[in-house]
Amino acid sequence: MERKKKPKMLVVDDEPDNLDLLYRTFRRDFRVFKADSGVSALDVLKQEGEVAVIISDQRMPEMKGTEFLSKTVPNFPDTVRIILTGFTDVEDLVEAINSGQVYKYITKPWDPNELKVVVERAAETYDLLKQRTDELKRAHEQATLLSAIAQVAQEFTSPDDCLAPLAKAFNQSFSADGCILQKVSNGQLGLQGKYAEQGDPPIALDNDPLVIQALSSKQSQVWLASGATPPEGAEQYTSAGVQVHLVFPLVYREQMLALLSLQWTTSVKPDENEIKLIHLAAQQAVLALTAVQVNG
Structure with missing residues (x-):
């Protein structure tokens, strides 16, 4: 065998x-x-x-x-x-x-x-x-996360109020060691509207090279410790023991509303299917934020 x-x-x-x-x-x-x-x-x-x-x-x-x-x-x-x-x-x-x-x-x-x-x-x-078993688990995770995102859209009337429950839903679904959901204004991270789940995350988003790439390209960014050396300016990844860093821009009609960062150090790392699920959930989070803006 x-x-x-x-x-x-x-x-x-x-x-x-x-x-x-x-x-x-x-x-x-x-x-x-x-x-x-x-x-x-x-x-x-x-x-x-x-x-x-x-x-x-x-x-x-x-x-x-x-x-x-x-x-x-x-x-x-x-x-x-x-x-x-x-x-x-x-x-x-x-x-x-x-x-x-x-x-x-x-x-x-x-x-x-x-x-x-x-x-x-x-x-x-x-x-x-x-x-x-893994397929059933992923299906359950997807249903639970999407349900939580939909509930946020129904319960809150301010985008700022949505950040905490959305970050909590993402963090609980994927057991990340750090989760940040931060508003973006005019292509820059906002000074307000930042929520971090699980206390202080391993790395901050200010001046983070993956965040800079995501802000400029409006595309998701993925870094795996096993697959590449840290990009220039990201030596903090190694010192903080980060194994996986995912950055997802939440974009609606070419306008970036927020940025989602998920970081893993010691917890079980996401596989390819879970990363696809995060992409899907991020798109649903965009719809939740826009719905709140309209309803508000």
Whole structure:
């Protein structure tokens, strides 16, 4: 299985020989974590977070495999679970499979080639589940953000009053470490009408090269720490630990109304689809600001 980044796997068995065999079988294709009981496996998950695949023995002291796997479902619903069983425990296995807690069971002693095929399919299933979950999450984020923007247009009568709730909506939707929404007058940042969400952002907008480019071109600007060196005059990006800086001019009929800055340092960085969503939401924010101006 060729993947740019190895997926994570947890193997659980109270027999050391079986545990080592599972580790050796999959270590080339996965980041494999080992646990000798259900209790210790739960501790591993607490430390390492979600894994793509769990392979667990069924008959273990303290906690059966099916019982352990059932405890992982609430926090890690997309993880694919496989049971190893050396005896016929039909009721436990059928219940676990029917409830969606177990993807497949393998009888001991297992055929290594058969197990590899099952695990490969399990990893593919995990990838599909994650893709679907991410798509549903983005759809929910989009609906929530656009609803919040529409609500701002209905509730407020002054553009200045809109800045705070709009910045808050953007910041909450994309978990940025800094969010600034600032009015623009005659192509320049206004002295008034500035709102920063999450306290002081990592970098200010005054004399920021991305802001200068956005003001002159009326085009969105994107800077990624992994993709380019800071533009001239933006050494503050490195010193502030900024990993991503997005600048969106809010333009209506060639007139720039405001400028939106989103900055990430340690939080999860937006992907390409989320950046597209920010573009869409920025356009909706323009409509909200113009609607408030008309209604006001």
